[in-house]
Amino acid sequence: MASAEHTKQGFMLSKTHKAGLLNFLSAQGILVFFLLCMFAFSLFSEQFLSQSNIMTVVRQASIIGIIAVGVTVVIIGGNLDLSVGSMLSFSTVLVVDLHDKIGPVGAILVMFALTLMLGAVNGFLVGFMRLNSLIVTLAMLSAIQGLVLIYSGGQNVDIANQSETWFSVFGQGYLLGIAVPVIIFALLAIIVQVVMSFTGYGRRIFAIGGNPVAAVYSGVRKNWCVFSTYLISAFCVACAALVLGSRVMGSQNNVGQGYELLVLAGIILGGTSLLGGAGSIWKTVIGVLILGFIQNGLLLLGYPYYTQWLVTWVIIILAVWLDLANKRKRLLTRHS
Amino acid sequence: MFYKTALATSVMMLSAGLVQAEETYRIGITQNNVGVDSYQTTYESAFENAADELDNVDVVVLDAGGDVARQIGQVRNLIQQRVDAIIIWPTNGQAVIPAIRQAHRAGIPVVVTNSKIAEAGLDYIAAFSGPDNVQQGASSAEMMCEALDGQGQIVQIAGQPGYTTAMERSKGFEDRLAEACPDVEILETQPADWNREKAQRVMENFLTKYDDIDGVYAGDDNMGVGALNAAKSAGRAEDIAFIGATNFAVGYEAIERGEYYGSIYQSPVDDAEAALQTALDVLEGKEVPKMNFFETPKITADNLSEFDKPVF
Numbered sequence: 001m002a003s004a005e006h007t008k009q010g011f012m013l014s015k016t017h018k019a020g021l022l023n024f025l026s027a028q029g030i031l032v033f034f035l036l037c038m039f040a041f042s043l044f045s046e047q048f049l050s051q052s053n054i055m056t057v058v059r060q061a062s063i064i065g066i067i068a069v070g071v072t073v074v075i076i077g078g079n080l081d082l083s084v085g086s087m088l089s090f091s092t093v094l095v096v097d098l099h100d101k102i103g104p105v106g107a108i109l110v111m112f113a114l115t116l117m118l119g120a121v122n123g124f125l126v127g128f129m130r131l132n133s134l135i136v137t138l139a140m141l142s143a144i145q146g147l148v149l150i151y152s153g154g155q156n157v158d159i160a161n162q163s164e165t166w167f168s169v170f171g172q173g174y175l176l177g178i179a180v181p182v183i184i185f186a187l188l189a190i191i192v193q194v195v196m197s198f199t200g201y202g203r204r205i206f207a208i209g210g211n212p213v214a215a216v217y218s219g220v221r222k223n224w225c226v227f228s229t230y231l232i233s234a235f236c237v238a239c240a241a242l243v244l245g246s247r248v249m250g251s252q253n254n255v256g257q258g259y260e261l262l263v264l265a266g267i268i269l270g271g272t273s274l275l276g277g278a279g280s281i282w283k284t285v286i287g288v289l290i291l292g293f294i295q296n297g298l299l300l301l302g303y304p305y306y307t308q309w310l311v312t313w314v315i316i317i318l319a320v321w322l323d324l325a326n327k328r329k330r331l332l333t334r335h336s
Numbered sequence: 337m338f339y340k341t342a343l344a345t346s347v348m349m350l351s352a353g354l355v356q357a358e359e360t361y362r363i364g365i366t367q368n369n370v371g372v373d374s375y376q377t378t379y380e381s382a383f384e385n386a387a388d389e390l391d392n393v394d395v396v397v398l399d400a401g402g403d404v405a406r407q408i409g410q411v412r413n414l415i416q417q418r419v420d421a422i423i424i425w426p427t428n429g430q431a432v433i434p435a436i437r438q439a440h441r442a443g444i445p446v447v448v449t450n451s452k453i454a455e456a457g458l459d460y461i462a463a464f465s466g467p468d469n470v471q472q473g474a475s476s477a478e479m480m481c482e483a484l485d486g487q488g489q490i491v492q493i494a495g496q497p498g499y500t501t502a503m504e505r506s507k508g509f510e511d512r513l514a515e516a517c518p519d520v521e522i523l524e525t526q527p528a529d530w531n532r533e534k535a536q537r538v539m540e541n542f543l544t545k546y547d548d549i550d551g552v553y554a555g556d557d558n559m560g561v562g563a564l565n566a567a568k569s570a571g572r573a574e575d576i577a578f579i580g581a582t583n584f585a586v587g588y589e590a591i592e593r594g595e596y597y598g599s600i601y602q603s604p605v606d607d608a609e610a611a612l613q614t615a616l617d618v619l620e621g622k623e624v625p626k627m628n629f630f631e632t633p634k635i636t637a638d639n640l641s642e643f644d645k646p647v648f
């Protein structure tokens with residue numbers, strides 16, 4: 001019960017189907033698909049499966065992945081967060097700009113505090129005011145982009161002495177041979193997955209996303225739960241901004257533009273339902289990695305990066321359709 | 337901002353009318369998207385400063401915020417106000433043509449600044465003033481030949497697809513490169529949308545894909561520095577010559593450190609002043625050529641000291 005498959009559908013599946021290779025394959029369809037993708041690309045490009053390329057892709061995917069961890073929690077709770085793109089711009093511009101003004105420690109603290117405040121605004125409007133999360137976060141997407149432009153006055157921000165600051169560690173550093181962004185991504189994913197699977201708090205988030213009425217009747221304080229998911233999402237954005245700012249050592253005003261859709265693509269590809277109440281962090285991790293490898297594979301084959309958009313969304317629609325077709329079939333067999 | 341300028345303009349007009357009877361020109365400008373990048377932000381203040389210094393010019397400064405519909409509305413507005421000339425920084429080289437034609441029909445000369453409009457609209461404008469992006473691409477190609485001694489393999493990181501500046505620079509670069517040093521081969525071209533982080537990612541993939549890269553041409557320094565960052569973390573920056581365009585402060589500093597071979601110096605101040613001057617020349621009835629390009633010289637370690645560090 002206390003696993004990530006603690007869902008309406010997941011529960012039914014485990015009851016009706018005993019484990020078998022075929023069932024494993026269809027249940028883990030996304031993983032199988034992932035391996036097929038890797039295999040296909042490796043046929044066309046020698047470098048694709050090289051260790052250095054895999055490291056590069058995982059490192060590149062970690063910024064999207066870090067944000068996706070937080071947004072997955074929001075989605076499991078039955079809401080959406082589209083504001084993460086401009087929130088990322090905001091936080092990156094802020095931390096880079098303040099770095100030279102008040103030093104790295106102060107910059108990081110202020111950035112985290114203000115990013116969490118933006119998350120709190122989202123959380124308040126959706127959780128306590130009960131406004132539609134799509135509209136609230138879409139509005140915040142534009143509003144925060146405006147805020148960034150007002151703050152920076154349109155100027156790009158840069159860190160002056162790039163070789164002299166330890167701030168570079170978050171985006172460019174290595175620990176035991178593993179890139180720091182990857183470590184941050186992995187840590188966040190593991191911690192959040194554990195919280196979602198093994199704590200009462202996690203179960204409450206699944207509950208309000210799956211059946212809000214029942215959850216409220218069983219004593220879940222829905223307002224606070226929803227509010228908290230937006231804080232988690234904002235915290236993840238702040239971590240991503242740390243990595244992004246440190247990687248580029250500068251920031252454009254619109255650096256996060258489009259990230260909200262990439263994040264969403266990774267989550268959907270992983271198989272987390274946009275309806276709430278189902279999903280898991282590790283699925284999102286796989287989804288984000290698939291996204292990263294598709295982009296990288298296409299680039300290695302010499303296609304411009306935007307072909308990735310076409311390919312990704314075709315795959316997503318295919319994946320969603322297969323998933324749905326599968327569920328329908330199972331429901332039918334169960335009832336007959 | 338706009339109201340303040342409009343107010344200042346009317347006050348200035350009033351005082352100018354009292355003090356002197358000499359003819360005062362009212363020039364309206366609608367810009368593309370001030371505040372979205374440092375170049376455009378600097379352009380706006382430079383334009384206002386240049387207008388302030390001239391006694392016989394009043395300006396109405398507008399900004400379309402990147403929105404084509406709003407820009408068309410602003411042009412109509414300026415026609416209604418009966419300004420003497422309109423300067424437009426097109427949000428889109430095609431969609432603004434009908435509005436420009438309206439101004440032309442109303443007898444108001446239009447000067448297009450910074451970025452060109454499509455061929456079909458050229459009949460309706462008095463002049464274009466801006467950088468010659470084809471020439472800039474060609475200059476970058478010449479620097480590349482110089483840096484590689486006429487032999488090597490390079491990659492190109494281009495600006496946003498569909499953006500005139502990006503296409504013209506690429507074309508100028510590719511044509512001149514083939515002519516000046518045919519032994520330099522472009523392995524691959526990828527767009528990175530003028531975005532440093534994207535350029536960094538594209539370059540990381542190039543570095544994985546190609547074991548031997550001798551040079552990188554980037555459509556602007558922002559992307560060039562992104563590519564440099566990627567090569568530095570892969571430990572391959574020493575073997576690669578980086579050449580950009582639109583010299584940014586970060587690019588200037590990288591040239592100073594000897595990590596970046598060269599770029600093209602394009603000052604938003606020159607750009608703004610040239611636009612205003614072109615409009616004035618038109619109003620004063622001077623013979624003005626259709627295409628007016630302001631100087632955008634090559635900048636490398638050899639002549640770095642002749643230039644001020646860009647403010648953006």
